[in-house]
Amino acid sequence: MPHPLAPVRDGPDADGFHGWTFPGEGFNAYLGRMLARQEGEQIARVRIATGPSRSNVQNMVHGGFLLGFLDQAIFVGPVSLGRLPFAGAVTLGVSTQFIGGGKLDEPLDCVVEIVRETGRLMFLRGQMEQGEHIVLSFQATLSKRPKPAA
Numbered sequence: 001m002p003h004p005l006a007p008v009r010d011g012p013d014a015d016g017f018h019g020w021t022f023p024g025e026g027f028n029a030y031l032g033r034m035l036a037r038q039e040g041e042q043i044a045r046v047r048i049a050t051g052p053s054r055s056n057v058q059n060m061v062h063g064g065f066l067l068g069f070l071d072q073a074i075f076v077g078p079v080s081l082g083r084l085p086f087a088g089a090v091t092l093g094v095s096t097q098f099i100g101g102g103k104l105d106e107p108l109d110c111v112v113e114i115v116r117e118t119g120r121l122m123f124l125r126g127q128m129e130q131g132e133h134i135v136l137s138f139q140a141t142l143s144k145r146p147k148p149a150a
Contacts, residue, residue, distance in 0.1 A: 013035075016038075019035055020036060020076055031068060034076055035047040042115075043112065044081050044112050047107050048107065048108050050104050050106065052104060060104065066102060066128060070138060074094070074112060074140045077110070078114060084142075089122060089142040089145060090143050092141040094141075098136050099135060108128055111127055121141060125137075125139045
């Protein structure tokens, strides 16, 4: 039986992205629909729409929105690669470096790469980008939840 808060995943579009829509009223649902596609054995691209509701006072994408999206993308990426079950890990640490402002008129992509995986840990790195423009880079460590006993 699927987790009650698991995202609803739709079929791929012309660019190979699958839609992810989280049910309910929690933070995941607040971010809205995301898209994800595999770009290699260890790499996923997670995309989200931008717009005026995600702006800061400088009319750029708000840093808090970027961090909230990153917190979801570091899970959506490995789940979309089939490397984690939904709700199969927790964040141990994330390091981010803001590099450039995000524009409100184009989608934001988070490229998530699995660098190494052990029995209990998953090490990730990547960046958020809009076209050729890098918005932030990151490193993250996830702790995989133990599999339930049979």
